[in-house]
Amino acid sequence: MKSLFNPDTFDHILHRVNQITPELKPQWGRMSAAQMLSHCAIVNETYTGDTELPKPNFIQKLFAPMIKKLVYGPKPYPHNTRTHPLFLQTLTKDFDTEKARLLKVMDKLRDPAMQDKIVNTHHVMFGTLKREELGWGLYKHLDHHLSQFGV
Numbered sequence: 001m002k003s004l005f006n007p008d009t010f011d012h013i014l015h016r017v018n019q020i021t022p023e024l025k026p027q028w029g030r031m032s033a034a035q036m037l038s039h040c041a042i043v044n045e046t047y048t049g050d051t052e053l054p055k056p057n058f059i060q061k062l063f064a065p066m067i068k069k070l071v072y073g074p075k076p077y078p079h080n081t082r083t084h085p086l087f088l089q090t091l092t093k094d095f096d097t098e099k100a101r102l103l104k105v106m107d108k109l110r111d112p113a114m115q116d117k118i119v120n121t122h123h124v125m126f127g128t129l130k131r132e133e134l135g136w137g138l139y140k141h142l143d144h145h146l147s148q149f150g151v
Contacts, residue, residue, distance in 0.1 A: 001074065001132070001136045001139075002135075002136065002139045002140075002143075003132065003135030003136055003138075003139055004109060004135050004138035004139040004142070005115050005131065005134075005135035005138075006135070007110075009139060010106075010109075010110055013106075013139065013142050013143070013146070014103075014106060016142075016146045016151045017037075017099070017102060017103065017106070017142075017146065019151040020033050020036075020037065020099065020146070020149055020151060021033065022034060022095040024149045024150065024151075025149075026148050026149055027147075027148055027149070027150060028079040028080060028148060029079065029080055029148060031089050031148075032092075032093070033095060033149055034092075034093035034094060034095040034097075034098045034099075035089035035090075035091075035093050035098075036089070036145050036148065036149060037093070037095070037098035037099050037101070037102045038089050038093045038098040038101065038102075039083070039087055039088075039089045039145065040102050040141065040142055040145055041098060041101040041102040041104075041105050042087055043087055043141060044102070044105040044106065044109060044138065045105050047109070047118050047134070047138065048105055048108045048109065048114060048118070049121075050105065050108075053123075053124050053125065054124075055124055056124065056125045060125065061125075064125050064126065067125070067126075068125075068126045071126070071137050071140075071141070072126075072129070072133045072134075072136060072137045072140075076140070076144065077140070077141075077144045079148075109138065115131075115135075118134060119131045119134055
């Protein structure tokens, strides 16, 4: 499986992020390009510690094993999958601001020291994640949304 922790894979994802323009329309879903960039940034910020993921409620705990399998499993995300309320994007976003935000958090994720820190941190919903799971999950999420916009 691919991993965002692989430098070549990281560079390829970064190239694809830089192909996103404000005019691109999603092939599925309702987010604009700016909202998608914001969504991806905030998801990644929960891993770097820039945004705190709240403790899961009872229902989220109940479904955590199934959600973990969806997030870190080998199958692609189904289109229009529901997301955590923290990650919903309904407000208008500024494209340049959100692109810069995603690029900033990706720059943090490129750092091997940050990668090691993330791998050794307990995830509030999924527990301790293996390096392979985390690298794949980060890649899979970005790939899903970049594909959503045709890049």
